[in-house]
Amino acid sequence: MNPYVILCIDQDPLAVEKLSHDLAPFRDVFDLCSTDTPDDAYALLHDLKANEQQVALLICHNAPGNNDGIDLLVNVDNHAASKGARTILLSEAPQYDVILQAVNEGRLNYCMHKPWRADELQRVAEKELTTYVLRRCQHDLLRYSEVLDHRTLLDAQVEREINQFQSQLLAPAESNKADIADRVIAGLYAFFDGNDESRACRTYSANHVLTKENQDNAFLWFIAEGDVGLYKTDDKGQVHHVSTLSAGSLIGSMSFVTGEASFSTGRTLTRTRVIKIDHTLFSKIMTSRSELLPLFIQYLLLHFNQRLKRSIDTEIQLQQTLASLDEPIASC
Numbered sequence: 616m617n618p619y620v621i622l623c624i625d626q627d628p629l630a631v632e633k634l635s636h637d638l639a640p641f642r643d644v645f646d647l648c649s650t651d652t653p654d655d656a657y658a659l660l661h662d663l664k665a666n667e668q669q670v671a672l673l674i675c676h677n678a679p680g681n682n683d684g685i686d687l688l689v690n691v692d693n694h695a696a697s698k699g700a701r702t703i704l705l706s707e708a709p710q711y712d713v714i715l716q717a718v719n720e721g722r723l724n725y726c727m728h729k730p731w732r733a734d735e736l737q738r739v740a741e742k743e744l745t746t747y748v749l750r751r752c753q754h755d756l757l758r759y760s761e762v763l764d765h766r767t768l769l770d771a772q773v774e775r776e777i778n779q780f781q782s783q784l785l786a787p788a789e790s791n792k793a794d795i796a797d798r799v800i801a802g803l804y805a806f807f808d809g810n811d812e813s814r815a816c817r818t819y820s821a822n823h824v825l826t827k828e829n830q831d832n833a834f835l836w837f838i839a840e841g842d843v844g845l846y847k848t849d850d851k852g853q854v855h856h857v858s859t860l861s862a863g864s865l866i867g868s869m870s871f872v873t874g875e876a877s878f879s880t881g882r883t884l885t886r887t888r889v890i891k892i893d894h895t896l897f898s899k900i901m902t903s904r905s906e907l908l909p910l911f912i913q914y915l916l917l918h919f920n921q922r923l924k925r926s927i928d929t930e931i932q933l934q935q936t937l938a939s940l941d942e943p944i945a946s947c
Contacts, residue, residue: 619671701743796863836866841887
């Protein structure tokens, strides 16, 4: 049983059969219900409320000379189980007075004449259901992204996660960082278990280069085990070891996100297990394992925040060093 329902009202069995066929692509995440008359629909709404289900899309036929269908659409917000539902009016011929009434009441989202084209109903249903989910669903938008507007729902989910993260403390406890990293890496290994055709899960010996300074990088490297050194070349061509990253860290995140060249060279210092992911594979993982997206966003933001703090600390230390060099030397 899904939390959201598509409810169709029509006395014509052929129309109901066509509605059921054309709406089949949405069945995985929306229950599909039908009734003959608006009176039957009101009774069904009580059952849906008892089951804690909500009508996301209501498709109702209105016969000429009978306004029961339009009355149902106009009063859709008056029932708890259909409040906020998107609405589509079906009619055999243009009923301008009926349509005008529904428009004036603000309860008609689309009018479709019989017979309709299958692609028309699917297109309109996708648009209206996407609008409903964005407004009403507070969790796991990506559950619906396979059958609705994927790009819109993905962008909305990312924005929600970023806003939620920004509302929290800027620097969560270290235990939280480690926990998030462990959950992301465990989730990735679960995704690739028995299905690693891309050879994303790899083990390298020491001195293997992952990223090269000032060269393009198209991968994210998740360190699952081992240590990776980061190296930076100064103006005189001298290479300096600037940092060591261990299990739970990310390599290449900035260049992967921005498309810019790698800032430093990443080289394994020990036997190291990594998960190597490109943009195509990343999109596939986040689409099929939607529960990983919020974790990954937190993981990435924590990583960027950690880098920012290190940069600030380094800048402060440099300024303090320069200030101490400017101080006059006391005479003996």
